[in-house]
Amino acid sequence: MIKVYCYSKCSTCKKALKWLDDRGVAYEKIDLKENNPGEAELREYHTKSGLPLKRFFNTSGMIYRDMELSKKLPSMSDDEQFALLASDGMLVKRPLLVKDDTVLTGFREKEWEEII
Numbered sequence: 001m002i003k004v005y006c007y008s009k010c011s012t013c014k015k016a017l018k019w020l021d022d023r024g025v026a027y028e029k030i031d032l033k034e035n036n037p038g039e040a041e042l043r044e045y046h047t048k049s050g051l052p053l054k055r056f057f058n059t060s061g062m063i064y065r066d067m068e069l070s071k072k073l074p075s076m077s078d079d080e081q082f083a084l085l086a087s088d089g090m091l092v093k094r095p096l097l098v099k100d101d102t103v104l105t106g107f108r109e110k111e112w113e114e115i116i
Contacts, residue, residue, distance in 0.1 A: 002027040002116075005037065005096035007089070016095045016107040025116055032096070036089030039082045045096070046082075049103035053081055056105055058093045 004020070004027050006013035020027055037045065046053055054073060058064055069091075073081065085091055093105040102115045 003030055003098040004028070005030045005032045005035075005089075005092065005098070006094050007032050010094055012107050013095045016097075016112070019107070019109065019112065020116075023116065032089035032092055032094055034089070036086065036092065037096075039086040042082050042085050042092075045098060045103040048098075048101050049105065051103075051105060053078060056085055056093055056096075057081075058091055061090055063088060063090050 002020075002025065004013075004017065006017065006029060008031065017027075017029065042056065046056060049055070057069065057073070059070070064070075069084075076084070095107055097104045097112065097115075099115055104111055104115070
């Protein structure tokens with residue numbers, strides 16, 4: 001089963017869910033604000049994704065900007081970054097798609113098409 005972590009007010013998330021619906025893809029929708037993945041899950045997703053940890057941060061979000069994380073992340077350890085991501089779902093890049101051994105951050109049709 002595909003898991004899609006998203007935020008109901010996010011236009012990109014709405015577009016991604018519509019894209020899945022239009023293709024008849026079954027998925028479990030998980031609200032990032034209410035059910036943020038924990039540190040262990042985030043570590044697992046990061047490993048499966050093969051992406052730099054920075055790609056898991058919602059760099060356009062208000063919390064990211066308010067905390068000035070663009071300046072702080074480079075000097076933070078991975079442990080500190082995972083703890084931070086697990087502390088607030090609004091810091092996590094969305095949508096976050098989890099399918100078997102593949103994890104994608106954000107919605108890029110071409111990337112999603114390759115794994116769906």
